[in-house]
């Protein structure tokens with residue numbers, strides 16, 4: 345499914361937080377969203393996912409205005425992995441992932457074999473099958489994050505929005521999760537702080553700065569020394585990594 349956002353604007357009181365943002369993601373594309381703290385990444389993701397209404401502008405998913413799609417139909421197609429999402433404490437890992445099936449079930453339908461296999465596949469994808477009976481509140485931060493990703497996968501969405509999905513993960517799981525999202529047959533928009541991970545796994549990158557799009561394009565075009573200096577206020581050297589010539593950033597300490 346494609347995602348197109350046109351001239352999105354959202355703010356609080358007189359402060360513009362997302363300002364005239366237009367972007368698009370083609371079916372199957374992995375789009376990275378990067379920018380400094382407070383640049384509006386989470387706010388923009390919420391607008392794109394239809395969780396918040398823009399004050400002006402529109403979002404289309406597969407050519408249809410998201411504001412016109414009934415919420416339940418939307419949640420069958422679109423999954424959102426929030427940053428530091430909370431969950432009721434008295435549940436097991438499997439219970440949390442099972443919640444991902446809610447949009448696909450009616451009040452009368454029982455738990456089906458399709459539901460069961462979607463949950464099992466999602467747990468396996470994030471390496472949490474062995475812990476499926478463990479109480480949620482006993483999980484580490486990274487394990488919780490993987491379970492929330494599994495819950496979104498169990499939704500079997502066609503579009504996925506992920507807000508810093510790797511911030512609690514060890515390096516193995518950071519790479520595994522991003523590789524998996526990239527290789528899934530869905531369109532994804534991922535807010536990331538790690539610029540090298542964004543370079544490794546995203547087809548294109550959108551750079552937000554103070555709520556506006558500062559740059560957009562393939563990692564090699566976007567991640568320049570000048571942009572890193574101007575937007576992120578860091579000095580860095582950039583070389584082509586052995587990973588299909590994608591840029592690799594080495595930050596300078598001083």
Ligand SMILES: Nc1ncnc2c1ncn2[C@@H]1O[C@H](COP(=O)(O)OP(=O)(O)OP(=O)(O)O)[C@@H](O)[C@H]1O
Pocket residue numbers: 356361379380381382383384385386387388
């Ligand atoms: N409901 C709100 N009321 C007031 N200010 C808000 C609200 N939501 C977001 N903001 C402000 O908007 C700005 C953008 O926030 P947002 O969380 O979208 O940024 P971000 O790029 O995701 O940041 P980070 O990298 O730190 O997670 C911040 O300055 C934040 O304080």
